[in-house]
Amino acid sequence: MRPHLSRVPGVLGEIARRRAEEVVPYPLPPAPKTVPSFREALLQPGLSVIAEVKKSSPSEGAIRALDPVAASLAYQRGGARAISVLTEPHYFGGSLEDLLRVRQAVDLPLLRKDFVVDPFMLKEARAYGASAVLLIVALLGELTGVYLEEARRLGLDALVEVHTERELELALEAGAEMVGINNRNLTTLQIDLTTAPRLGRLAREAGFGGVLVAESGYSRREELRPLEGLFDAVLIGTSLMKSPDLEEALRALVG
C-alpha cells in the first residue's frame, strides 16, 4: 500500500513523488544473514552519534564528493555508533551501491536514509545490508504503522521521523520504538534547534520510553547540551561532511 503523496507540500513532496515513480520491483541480491542492531547501538551510555554520509542536499547543493567507504571508516574511527547512508540519487547523490559498499567495509549498524514510499524499498534496505530504515510520518501519515510492521517483519529497526506535535502523536499511536525528531522543516528547509528538545520533552511526558534521536542542523558541541539526559542519539550529516578531517570533527563534537 502506498501513501497519497499529492498532499505532501514543498521539496519533500517533490522528492517523494519522484521516488515513488521509480519503484519497480526487481530480483534482489541475497540479504546478509545477520546485521548489527541499530537500536542496541544507540542505547549505549551517553549520547550516541549517527554519522551521515551525505554528498549533497536540497539545502546545500553539493556538499562533498567523498567516497562513502572512506567517510564511513573515518566515522567509525571517530566513535560513531551507527552510520546513516543516503540512498536517494537525485537530490542527495546517494545509491544502494553506496549502502552495500559501506556494509562490506564497516562493522557498525547502518540506517538506510531515503524517502520510503513503497514496501519494496524496505526489502531493498534489508537486501543491501541496512539494519534500520527511516520512516517519515509527513510522507506515510496513517500508513506509518503498516510500514513499521512490515519493517519489523523483515528484521529491520525503524526510525520514525517527526517534525510536529501531530506527527509525534501519530508516531506514538503507530507504536514506534525509535522516534527521530527533525529540527529541519522539510517543506521550507528552515532549521530550528529548539524543535527536538521541545518535542522530545513532550514524547517523554507522554510516557515514551523508547529511543529518541535528534536530527539535523548540529555543528557545535554546545548545541548538543539541551539533548543530554533526554535523547539517546543525534544524527549529524552536513557539518561533518564539510569538515576537512571527519574523524577529528566527530571527536570534537562528542568525544
Ligand SMILES: O=C(O)c1ccccc1NCC(=O)[C@H](O)[C@H](O)COP(=O)(O)O
Ligand atoms: O538536508 C536537506 O536539505 C533535506 C531536504 C529535504 C528532505 C530531507 C533533508 N535532509 C534529511 C535529513 O534529515 C538530514 O540529512 C539529517 O537529519 C542530517 O542533517 P544535517 O546534519 O543538517 O545534514
